[in-house]
Amino acid sequence: MSSSPRKKKTILFLAANPKNSTPLRLGKEVQEISDALQRSKKRDKFQLEEEWAVTHTDMRRAVLDYNPQIVHFSGHGAGEDGLALEDETGLIKLVSVQALAALFEVFMDQVECVVLNACYSEVQANAIARHIQYVIGMNKAVGDNAAREFAVGFYDALGAGKSIEFAYKLGCVSISMAGIPEELTPVLRKKSDFSDARVSDILEESSSAVANVLSLPSPPVPFLNLDNPEGSVSLDCQLYIDRLPIESDCYQAINKPGALIRIKAPRKMGKTSLLQRILHHSREQGHQTAYLNFQSADGNFLSNLDQLLQWFCGEITNELNLEDRVAEYWKQGMGSKQKCGNYFQRYLLTTINTPLTLGLDEVDRVFQYPQVAQEFFGLLRAWHEKGKNEPAWKKLRLVISHSKEVYIPLNINQSPFNVGLPIDLPEFNHQEIVELVQKHQLRWSARQIEQLIGMVDGHPYLLRKALYEIARGYLTLEEFLQTAPTEEGIYGDHLRYHLINLTAEPNLEAAMKQVIASSVPVRLEANLAFTLRSRGLVKLRGNDVIPLCNLCRLYFKDRLGVR
Template sequence: MARIFISYRSRNPDMSLAQTFHDAFQAAGYGAFMAGESIRLGEDWAKRIDLELERCDYFLLLLSEQSAVSEMVTEEVRRAKQLRDQTGKPMLFPIRVNFPIDSPLNYDLRGYLQRIQQREWHSEADTDSIFQEILALICDRTPVTPTATAIATPTENPEATHPEEAHPEEAHPEALDPPAIETRFAQRESVQMPPLPVAEPELPGGQVDLASQFYVERPPIEARCYEAISQPGALIRIKAPRQMGKTSLMSRILRYGEQQGCLGVPLSFQIADSVVFGDLDRFLKWFAASVGRRLQLPNKLKDYWDDIFGSKDNCTAYFEEYLLQELTQPLTLCLDEVDMVFQHLSIANDFFGLLRNWHEMGKTSELWKRFRLVVVHSTEVYIPMNINQSPFNVGLPIELPEFTAEQVQDLADRHGLKWNTSQIGRLMGMVGGHPYLVRLALYHIARGDTTLEGLLREAPTEAGLYGDHLRRHLWNLEQHPELAAAVRQLVATEQAVRLPSVQAFQLHSMGLVDLLGNDVGFRSELYRTYFADRLRSE
C-alpha cells in the first residue's frame, strides 16, 4: 500500500486542504499522514515525523504564502529530498495554495524544488482535479471522472469506495517507477518556473533582495568586500551561522563585481545530489559542468577529461583551457553551502587544495588573475588540512556579527515602529541581535499581528512566533543524540561549558551557541528557556 506524507502549515486554508487530501487518500485505500491528524497526544512528534518520512512513498507539499516561510515545512522538504537521493523515494508533489507560480520562494526551497513541476490550487473547485491527477500518477491510470474516489462526492455504489473489496486484483496496481512518475508529472500541463535569480535571499519571508530597504549594512564589511572583489585573483571567505545574512551579502558582492565588469556565477552545493559526493572524480565533473552551465557554455567534459591525468588536473584544464578562455570578462565564482563538502573528507582535502592552488596561480598567471572566488560557509573548518593547501587561511576573512542595538533601532524605524531604547533592549534580551529573529519580530509587530509584550511572553514556546524555528532546531537535535546531549549540558548550568570541538562548531553553525574562548554558551535567552523545558536531563 502506497503511503503519502502531507506537509502543510497549521493554518487555513492549508490545514483544511490537508485534511481533505488526507481523508480522500484514506478513502481510496492508501496510507496518509498529516501531523495534526496522525500524531497522538503525548507522542514524540519529532521521531514520528522522521519515521513517517522514511516510510512514505510520496510527499505532498502544500505550499502557501505561510508554509513557504515555515522552517518546519522547509526542513521536511529537505529531509524528503535527502531520502529521495539516498533511496529513490519519496516522490515530491508540490501544490501551490493561493500562491502563484511566479511568487518567489526562499533560498532553501528554491534549491530543493528546482526542476520539480508544481500545480496551483485556487479554490475548492481545484481540489478534486488535483487529487485525481496525483491518484492517477500513483496508480498509473488515467484520471477518472468524479465517482468513487472523487473528493466529497457521494456514490450510488458503496462498495466502489473500497476497491480492494470489489476488485481485489485491481485495488492497488503496481506504482510507476519514480523516474516514470516524475516524467509523467512534468509532462502534464507544463508550467514554466521562473529562473533562479543571481541574488539568493534567505529566510524570513520578507526577502532581503538587492533593492530591499530592510537590508542592514554592517560597516565596514561591505566596503571591504567590494574593495577585495575588485582585485585580480581575489578570494573572500564569509563565515557565520545560519540565517545571519551570508547569502544576502554574497549577492551584493556579485552585483558589485558585475558593476565592475565581472561575470558573476553563484553555485550552491545544496543543489548537488548525494551521489555527487561519492568520489572526487564525479564531484569535480559535477562542479566543472555546473559552472559551465551557469555560464551558458556547452558541456565539453569529454574533450578535457582524460583518465591518464588525475581529477584535479582535469578540472584545472577544463577551467584553464576552456571556461576561462571562452570569457572576455573576469569571473567571480561564489560557492555557497560549502559546509556540505566538509562532511566528505575524501573529497574535501583535494577540492579545497585545488581552490587554494587556483588562488595561488592568480598571483602569477594573467589568465588566473581573471578568476575571483567567494567561499561561504557556516561552520568552523574542523577537518584536518595542510595549512599550505587550505583556502581558509588566505584571502579576506569575513565573519558576520549580530546586529548591534543601533542597527536594530534603525531597522525598527524602517518598519515604522517608534521604539525607545528600552523596547529595543527587551527584544534583544530575548533574541539578541540575530538578524532573522529580529526581522521576524519587527515584521509581525509592524503588521499588528502581535505586540512586543505578547511576543516576549510566548517567544520561548511552541505557541509563539518562533515556535516553527524552535521546533526545527529541536528536530535537528533529536536526529543527532550527541548534540542533544551537549545542549542538555548547557541547560544544566548558567555557566559556559566546554564541549568537544566538533560539537561546539556544529552547535555554533546552527546558531544555537556563541563560542566563548574554548567554551560555549547559549546564544540567546530564547534558546536557553526553550531547551531548558524541552531537553531536561532525565
C-alpha cells in the same frame, strides 16, 4: 399629484493599492458592497460610484464631481502619517491627517459619513470627525477578510434603511459572526465628540496613547512590501543592514586579481545575502559572475571527486550561458583535477574577456566526504595561488561560504580556509538593531527595543522574523514576548527543527543541557562547542559557550527538562 422622488444618496468608493504596497483584494470588497446594496429593499435610494488607483488630485476631484453623501476609502493607512494614496507612477503618496481633515472641512455640508477601511485609520477618523457627522476608522491593523465583513454588514444595514450607528454595529457583528476576532477594530467617531478639538490636539492625544500602551502595536508597513525573512535578503530589499566595514572590505577585496573571500557564520546569519551582494558588486564592476549552491548537488556527486568536478564545471558553464564542453575535456587521459583546471584555464577563462567571480555557497556539504574535500579544496587553493602570478588565473575571484568549522585534515599549504579575506559574520550591534527597527517604521521607545534584544539578542533572522510579524500588525511586542519561546509562537517550526536534531544526537543534547543549566559560560569539548555554534544554538565567549539568546535558553530549558 405625485410627489417628486427623493434624491439618491451617492456612495463614493475610493481605492488605492500602490505598486509598492501589500496587495489587497479591493475588487472583491467593492463587489460585495455592490451586491449588498443590490439585494437590499432600499437599493433605489443609493448610487455606488467607484474611483481606482486614486491620487490626491483624484480624491479631491471625485468628492467634488460626485457630490457624495458617503465616502468609503479602502487601502492602506499609516497612522499619524495619513493614508497611502498613489502618485503619478503608481507608487505610494502619503496624504497627511491635517490634509484629509481640511478636505472634509470644505465638504462638510454635503458629506454625512466617511468610512476609512484601512489599518490604523483611527487617527484620521478623529481628525475628520471635527467636520463630518460620522466617521469610521480602524484602531489597529485590520485583515482583508475582517475589512470586507465589516463593509458588507455596514451596507446591508444602510440598504435596509437603518441608521449609520446601527450599520456600524452590524458591521462589527458581521466580523464576529464570521469567526474573525477583530470585531473591536472598527471605531465610530461622531462630530459631537470633537466639536471643540483642534487637529493638533487630536494628533498629540493619539500619539501619547499609542506611546504609553504596549499592547497596541505601531502602525504596520504594508507599503514596504516586506520580504519574508526566510532565506536570503533580496538585492532590492530596503531592509538589508550593512555590518560596517564588512561590505566595504569585501567590495574592495573582490576587485583585486585572484581574490578569495571566505564567509563563515552559523546558519541564518546572512551569509548568502552578503555573498549575493558581493556578486552584484562584481557585476557592477564589469565582472562575469556565477553562483553555485552546493545544496543543489546530488549526494552521489559529492562522494566522488570525478563526478563532483564534472558537476562543478557544468554548473558554472550553465551560469555563464556558455556551451557545455565538459565531456570533451574529460576525454583527456589525465587526473580529474587536471581536467577541471584545463577546463577553466583553456576554455572558461579564455572565452570570457572579463574577471570571473564565483560564489560558492554552502560548501559545508563537501565536508561530509573528507577524502573528496581534501582534493576539492586543495584545488581551489592551488587556483588562488596561481592567481597571484599567472594572467589567466588572475581573472578568477572566489567567494566561499560555510557554516561549519573546517575539521577535515587539510595541509596548511593546501587549504583555502587560511588565506584570503576572512569574514566571520557577527550579530547585529545595538545601532544596527535600532536601524532595522526604524526601517520597519516601528516607532519604538528605547525600552521596547531593549525588550526585543532581551529575547533574541542581535541574531539577524530572529530579529527580522519578529519585526516582520509586528510591522504587519499580526502581533504586538507584548504578545511576541509571551509566546516567542514556545511552539505556539512565531519561531515554533524553527525551534522544533533544532529540538528534533538535538535529541537525535545524545552527546549534543547532553552538551546543550549543560549550557542551558549554567548561569555562566560553559567549557565544552571543542567539537561539541563548534557543532552547536554552527547550528546557531550557542555563541562563543572565549573558549567557552553560552546560549545563543534568551529565546533558546527558555525554550530548551522547558523542552529538555532542565531544572
